Amino acid sequence: MNSPNNISFDKAREQFEKIFCQDSSISGDKFSFDFQKGQSRVKFSIPPLTDSILFESITVIKSHIDNIRIVTFEDGHYSIQALNKNIFNAENITKNFKIDFFSLINSYLEITKEGNFTQEEINVILKIASLFNSDLSFNPTEKLKGLGASVIDGRGCNWDQIAGYKEVKKKIKETILMPLSNPEIYDSITRITRVKPESNRPSAILFEGPPGVGKTTAARIIAGEANIPLVYIPVESIMSKWYGQSSQNLSEIFDLCDIMGGAILFLDEIDSLAGSREQNMFEATRRVLSVLLRKLDGIDSSGKTITIGATNRLTDLDSALISRFDQIIKFPFPEKDERASIFKTYAKHLDEETCLVLAERSEGMSGRNIKDVCEMAERRWARKLIIRNSEVTPPEPDYYRHSIQIWKNSSVTL
Ligand SMILES: Nc1ncnc2c1ncn2[C@@H]1O[C@H](COP(=O)(O)OP(=O)(O)O)[C@@H](O)[C@H]1O
Ligand SMILES: [Mg+2]
Structure with a gap:
């Protein structure tokens, strides 16, 4: 059964194509991705397999999937399989995520899975692909920088950097940090409450307050505490820089955050792109807004990226956009x-x-x-x-x- 964390076929294909099809040595008939008889299958050619790459691949897989077993067939065919808790249930293994390395006449990799891939599994595939070809730019951080985002490591940031603001800190801890550090508890609740399992964790929070009251600093601290990167987008400057490309770029930023395995995506001065729809709005701005609305709905998201929008002009924001935020946290002037x-x-x-x-x-x-x-x-x-x-x-x-x-x-x- 497809769990809410599974990524749709189209979304997964977009991510694969972004990485595979830009590199001529792997594109075209050397890469394929299909979904047949309920099974996802990715296949791509690789240079002849070396022991060290095989070993590195195992390390990559192991860092994402706890329980794996390695099966060797004839020389040059290794199968790495994600296991269910019950390791003796062979039937389940074929349904699970499985990576086959073939280095016989032709060298290639085949990854199969019953149902859709999860974001984590897509990340594993992309990372392994990058082991074979260092030119394959599976480097989401560099790509994000190219799009004008800053990727900030929040380590070293802590709550001491914001004096006072007890209420704000408490709200942030409860609404953002607790779900990030205990996702399984939130998910298991929906499993026993909902007809259709879906996430109840917040994916978008709006910080509202005048300039200089600690909104950006709080985002850095959240990233530091949750140990995930902060992707900072200065919306206003980026809108003018991206002219004509804005909606695609914004969409790509969201995808890259997922490819990184999750991030705090901080959209600073969000009001500058999402003014009220009643006002005369440029077509480009309208398109950006529609991408943003769709992305914030989070249908395809991995659940690991949390978008934080910051504004000092809440009243100027489009009401549909405001409704996409799970919560508004107000940052007042200090008492x-x-x-x-x-x-x-x-x-x-x-x-x-x-x-x-x-x-x-x-x-x-x-x-x-x-x-x-x-x-x-x-x-x-x-x-x-x-x-x-x-x-x-x-x-x-x-x-x-x-x-x-x-x-x-x-x-x-x-
Ligand atoms: N409560 C606070 N305690 C200590 N420093 C603060 C506080 N609020 C703001 N600052 C400082 O003011 C500067 C601007 O804060 P910032 O987070 O960029 O504000 P905003 O994003 O709301 O404009 C930062 O250097 C931050 O450390
Ligand atoms: Mg700021």
């Missing part, structure tokens, strides 16, 4: 005690009382504004130290008070 803790983060030498005084005077400022003020105080202090040729000490509280004033005066005139 007074939160501002005090943000000051403490960027000026740890100040005592609590001073931080509270600074917080009092910085109403309406974002975390970024406070960070900027602290930097300004440090730079003004550094100049003083240099001019007086004095020993390095931390800036006096007055420098922070004064910097808030300068910041306020300059932002009024902006």
Whole structure:
């Protein structure tokens, strides 16, 4: 039976063709993918099999599929089979994912599976293909970069980077991190509650809030905590750069995230591409919006990519788009005690009382504004130290008070 994680034939073919058909040595009759009598089958030619590639392939398979057995037939035919829990049930083995290496007269690989492949199985196939041909660009990270995305490793990011915001952090942990780290629990619930098993895990979350309140930082932290990459898309700049290609590129970005085995896909300033449909909208923008709506429905997704959209103009967003998000998390401006803790983060030498005084005077400022003020105080202090040729000490509280004033005066005139 097809589980909700299985990828449709067309979607799988798109992924295979993206990798196989761009490389002339493997394309054409050297690669085939079909679905017959309920069975998916991928076949591609390979250079003569070496021991080391066979061994590396086993390692790749093993890293994705726990239970495998290796069967050798005549010389040059090895079969690697995913096993069910019951290893003695030979009937099930043929239904499962199976990779056959043939290195007899012609060398080729045949991968079969009863039903559709899962994303994980597609990833295994693509990785093994890349072992045979290093030119086969199974390098989703490079491809994503080519499309203008930044792929950020969130390791080293942690919640200490956002002072205060207890409520926001709690919501993120509950709605995003818990499902990412315990998917099986969420899935087993739907198995006993739904007529048709489907995922109840969130696939799209919207971060709403003014600039500088920690939305991007939170996305980095999520990626770090969940140990998956953050694919950052600055929507506005990318829309102009991609002119004419936008909808295909966006669609490809979603696929590449799945090919990577999942990611946090962060669409920053999502309002710039998805303005309300009632307004006059360029045809290109309309197409992008329709791709986005379809992708967020997530019918074909692996369930491992979570899209986070960020906006400071919720009211400008298309209502169909808003409805695709499982949850909206609001990032407000920081409250007074939160501002005090943000000051403490960027000026740890100040005592609590001073931080509270600074917080009092910085109403309406974002975390970024406070960070900027602290930097300004440090730079003004550094100049003083240099001019007086004095020993390095931390800036006096007055420098922070004064910097808030300068910041306020300059932002009024902006
Ligand atoms: N609550 C906070 N505590 C500490 N630093 C913060 C806080 N909020 C924002 N910042 C800092 O402000 C800067 C901008 O934050 P960012 O996450 O880019 O905001 P946004 O994406 O909402 O515009 C970052 O360097 C971040 O560390
Ligand atoms: Mg941001």
